[in-house]
Amino acid sequence: MKAACVFTREDDILKTAGRINALTGALVAESALLEAWYLGDTKEGLAETARCVAGIGTVVRCPVGSGALPENWLDSLEALYRERQPELLIFTAGSGALATRLAVRIGGTCLTGCRTLGRDTDGLWVRRPVYNSHADAVSRPQGRPLVLSASKAGPVSESPVEETEQAAITEVGPVLKHYGYCLDRKLKASRAKNPLEEAKLVLVGGRGLGSRENYARLKQLARAWGGACGCTRAAAINGWADVADIIGQSGHVLRAELCITLGVSGAAPFMAGLENVKNLVAVNSDPDAPVFKAADYGLVGDALEVLEAWEKQAEEQKDEN
Ligand SMILES: Cc1cc2nc3c(=O)[nH]c(=O)nc-3n(C[C@H](O)[C@H](O)[C@H](O)COP(=O)(O)OP(=O)(O)OC[C@H]3O[C@@H](n4cnc5c(N)ncnc54)[C@H](O)[C@@H]3O)c2cc1C
The missing domain is CATH 3.40.50.1220 (TPP-binding domain)
Incomplete structure (x- = not known):
């Protein structure tokens, strides 16, 4: 199986990687082909992506800048998907909306807020909270590509994060179409950390x-x-x-x-x-x-x-x- 973990410049990668690693544990165990995609233009973001995801072979960098619209991110993700064809895409907890919109574009199946991912003889299963966290559901999503986002309260991988110095870094240009609907856009300075x-x-x-x-x-x-x-x-x-x-x-x-x-x-x-x-x-x-x-x-x-x-x-x- 080929899978891609997607990080964006909006993610606190060091903080979110533990939850992604917890989700990808079963894939690493079965030696799946794992990639990490970094959509951003900061050197730190790229280095953190390369360091934090256990078991990845390739980091794909797509330098989408801070002024890009969500449509630009989605266009770039869609192009990446069409080129690299992973069967499974895993987004961070903060990117649930991107995951859902990408799944619609590429005709995939999407589950957000996933806590655990595993495989048994019947295939992949996903555990996630449902009904406002009043119950846990285990699903066997059949559609492919499968697009998941992590739960922000999901387990964090206890296993030491591997130094993936051997991961190859590939650069892919972003798709930056002009969208006329956006007349003016000012990004608010991010709030101080709570x-x-x-x-x-x-x-x-x-x-x-x-x-x-x-x-x-x-x-x-x-x-x-x-x-x-x-x-x-x-x-x-x-x-x-x-x-x-x-x-x-x-x-x-x-x-x-x-x-x-x-x-x-x-x-x-x-x-x-x-x-x-x-x-x-x-x-x-x-x-x-x-x-x-x-x-x-x-x-x-x-x-x-x-x-x-x-x-x-x-x-x-x-x-x-
Ligand atoms: C989609 C959705 C998302 C939600 N997300 C959140 C969320 O992120 N965080 C969140 O908190 N809630 C969330 N809620 C709301 C949640 O369901 C509860 O309504 C809320 O957590 C209740 O808050 P509470 O415990 O303060 O109040 P209550 O449920 O009213 O409980 C008050 C408690 O105080 C006790 N009490 C009363 N007087 C005293 C006293 N003098 N000394 C000691 N104990 C006393 C009572 O016995 C009672 O158990 C969400 C709800 C929905 C539908």
């Missing part, structure tokens, strides 16, 4: 905190403990917290050593953001809250009492130092 995804300790406030003031207190406690603070979608919708702080399917996926949730029920779309958390502590007044099923330690009680006790402790620690 510390949530890198933080070792994350406190998360949910609707059970009861008010914007209590969420602000939780944020202050997180700062005092040297951690970061996130929220559920319900807390953000109530206007207590910034939508940029949402954890879960529609927000950030944490990689914290320790995550403590206060007044969070543990709905499936929220829990999708905690799959890579090492230790989870949950505080909730309802002993039947679903969050306790996933928690390493659970505390049934009033989140505000717990918050107050921890604030006092942080204050005492400050005085001691």
Whole structure:
């Protein structure tokens, strides 16, 4: 089988490669012909692509610049596909829309948000969350080419990333047609990175905190403990917290050593953001809250009492130092 992993200049390649490697593990094991395509014009992006994908034989560089329209990216991808004819294309989690649109253009089958890819005697299978992450489905997509995008909360390959110094690098010119519909286009400067995804300790406030003031207190406690603070979608919708702080399917996926949730029920779309958390502590007044099923330690009680006790402790620690 010939497969291509697609990275673009918009991807944080070092961060996404682990999830791509987890998906391609089964292909590497069966010595499939693996290529990495890098659509971008930065030297770092190319070097990272060449270094980060385990088992690749060829890196194809297509220098699409920052001013290109999505149509230019798709034209270039379509041309690459027609020339190189992979049976399987794997996109990063951030490129689900590109994957879908490319599949339509090349008459392929597309599945987005894929967590695991494997092969058994009946062929390839793909595991991915469905119904807003309330269930996991295993599909056997029959159509080819098969176009997949990774889940942003999918497993990260534990295997050491191979140094693929032997990978050949081939350059292919981009297809840059003029599309008259775009009259003016200004790219916004990318937002500063949110510390949530890198933080070792994350406190998360949910609707059970009861008010914007209590969420602000939780944020202050997180700062005092040297951690970061996130929220559920319900807390953000109530206007207590910034939508940029949402954890879960529609927000950030944490990689914290320790995550403590206060007044969070543990709905499936929220829990999708905690799959890579090492230790989870949950505080909730309802002993039947679903969050306790996933928690390493659970505390049934009033989140505000717990918050107050921890604030006092942080204050005492400050005085001691
Ligand atoms: C397509 C889609 C995507 C979504 N994506 C996300 C997402 O990315 N992130 C996300 O968070 N949600 C997401 N949601 C919403 C999600 O389904 C839940 O509605 C949300 O996570 C609930 O937030 P919550 O736990 O704060 O609130 P609730 O579910 O209302 O839970 C509040 C909890 O607080 C407890 N509580 C109340 N008072 C106290 C107290 N004094 N002390 C302790 N505990 C108390 C209650 O027992 C309850 O368990 C999504 C939904 C959809 C449909």
